[in-house]
Amino acid sequence: MTMHQAQAQHDGEQPQDVAGAMAQYLGDMGTRFTNYANQLHRLSQQRQGDLGQLRNELREQDAQLNNLLQLHNQLRVELSGAAEERHHTLAAGFKDLVQLKVVPTCMTVEAYCPSTHEIDMQKRRMILVRLLCRLLFGALPAMNSEVRDLFRPYAASAGPGAEKQAASLAEPLCAEVNALRAAIAETGTAFRWDFEVRPGSVYSPDKYQLWQTASEQAPIRHVVIPAYVVPGRPPYVRATVFTALAAQFGTPVQRP
């Protein structure tokens, strides 16, 4: 006999009734717990459904956000992707072409000129490079005949042999420039060689390169070598500008 049963007998109640009441009570409790459990299960399923829906919404919003960020980044000029990749190489090619072919060719052609004062020689060199760049990198493709015509007066005083030699330099130069022009056109993006500068503006190394013999202190006069520009982006290669001849150039030059 348990303690509870002993207590119940002492109070004059029937043990069977107590047991029945207990069983009833426990049965009720069981039903209630089962109902609670079912309710919780339903709620849990509902919440899981909600959660799944929220996750899907989040995923969709994430995808939307990614699309927006992608568009945003495509519009940022300071970033470059595959489209700009070709221009890096082509701009380096342009710079190399000018430094290793265009300018040295001009120096060779200018060297046919007779002895002269240094100031005149340096100016002549700069002007020749400038004119040649205009012909080679202007709006229209470079033509051999125009380049030959440009070289002719420089070489004329050195005799017909020199004239012929100078003329022979035109064709390979035009061919290289036109090949570069074609390669740039193949990128399919808008592009230009930019000769524009406001004469009289202050020279800034952030915007321009300075011609070798020019003074940093003087205002800009004109562009010698154009900038390589893709609209909407900073120049790939900055323009080389001329200001005034640096003060130190002034001694006569004797040529053989």
Next chain:
Amino acid sequence: MTIRVVAAVDFGTHGSGFAWCPVDSVNDEADRKIYYFDQWQDQPVVYPKNLTALLLDGQDKVIDWGYSARRALSNAGMRSGAGDLRLVQGFKMWLRAGDTPANGHLNGTPQQALPLIAAYLRRLREVAVQHITDGGYREDEIRWCLTVPAMWTEYQRNAMRKAAERAGFPATPDRLLLITEPEAAAIHAFARTPAGAAELPIMVVDCGGGTVDIAAYRPEPGGRLAQLGHTDGGDLGSSYINQRFLTGVVKPRFGAELLAHIEQHAPDALQEMLDAFEGAKRQHDVGRDTPLSITIPGKIYQLLHSRGGLQRLARLQGGQDFHVLVDSADADKLFDGVVRPLTHLVAERIVDMRNLLGDRKAGIRIVLVGGFAQSPYLRSQLTAFLQKRYGSAVELLIPPDPARAVLAGAVHYTYQPSVVSSRTVELTYGISCSLPFEPDVDPARLRFVDDRGIFRCRDRFLVFVRNGESVDIDQTVSNELVPIRNDQSDMSYDLLATTEKDPRYCTGPDVRVLGTVKVDLGSAMRLPIDDRKVEISMCFGGTEIQVTSRNVHTGHTLRTALSFNPDTGS
């Protein structure tokens, strides 16, 4: 934290840059949209790499970096008191001071290099974070990757990681990955190869400014790459050609005194001339009949003029004074100092690869990357050599922009590190311990009796993985140790590395101690001695090696940060 962006930093000897890519469903494909940053302040040409240079004051405080450092020095040169400023370049290679580079070009130590690398990386990271966060992402959503030369030792890689952490990059290995430069280039080349054309094994020849790294990979099913054999390389970077140009061409033309004056007073202009020489290097080819013309920057030109140097230059160059002229024969000599040994290295590596593949006539695709890969002379010489010796079995590929291959490949790797399936271990790794004594093999002086009454040999090298073995990514090798003494309350061991394939003792001449680990036996002490087990695991295959020590009874685990010893260059 969700990773929404991956970003790679290529820290080069001459130039450094970063690229990044958002992690999204569009970029889950290999043809990812990678963004490069190409707007460096004061750069001469728009390009994804800034100059690896720092401007320091007299107290070694960083004043400026990149191309701006050069410009700042140039501007300061016009003012008084600029004498204390110095432009530092090439400091990445100072980490190699423990080695013995053939070209002996180091003017700094690893200890001096670390703060400089950290300072440079800090500025690079700041720009990268600014541009990525401008794109709508948060800094803590970025997984980073840093490229390192394949030739670098564990110590040098660890030093780079330390410098990166000091620069503000994440300290956890899963947020800052390291990848070797040729591996990144191989991934880039592999990602660009059309499906079906990627069966050939790849040899990557990464010709950077300071070093040339060569590594081989075999494509595997599922678009993955397995490393094939060791990494090779040498101090054959194109900067050595620049050095030869200065000493062999510029010095005799300008005169030693004038060149010294320029080095002292116009280092920025001298660097500009070397940039122009870089362009000339891209033009020089076999059989070129016209001389290379290297533009003399205005500052040097005007200096030469005022000191009578132009007449000397004109006299030595047939009247030409506007450029430095290098005739073809001289240019060939400048290049051959690097190109010939490089060709030999490639030939040796082809033999190694074919041996590993078990096919003496196996087809191989060589991918030439790095800044110097743009040299037509290098391409021509290498092509001619390969065609003559191997015919069509070995083909040479050069990506459209070889200088960016490493950066792009590092982004691909950071996006999907599992693209690399296995790597070759470059050293034999293991630990020091006592093993059963073998009478006919081990010397008697190493013999002792443990507390079980067993003869043991001290100073043994317990090998975990052998030099040259291929290990899968995240492959773990484990060994269990038990104490030798009953009253031993802890177990300590040395982490060892050696080039030997079968080292027996940890006292061998080539064996280096990478670090020491101590594991407390704790409550395991109440167990019988043979049950007091410590499990030591080494996880290989990553760019670095993770070591874990676990007390089997208590479950206490110790992840070991290897403390590399810089003195040994290990």
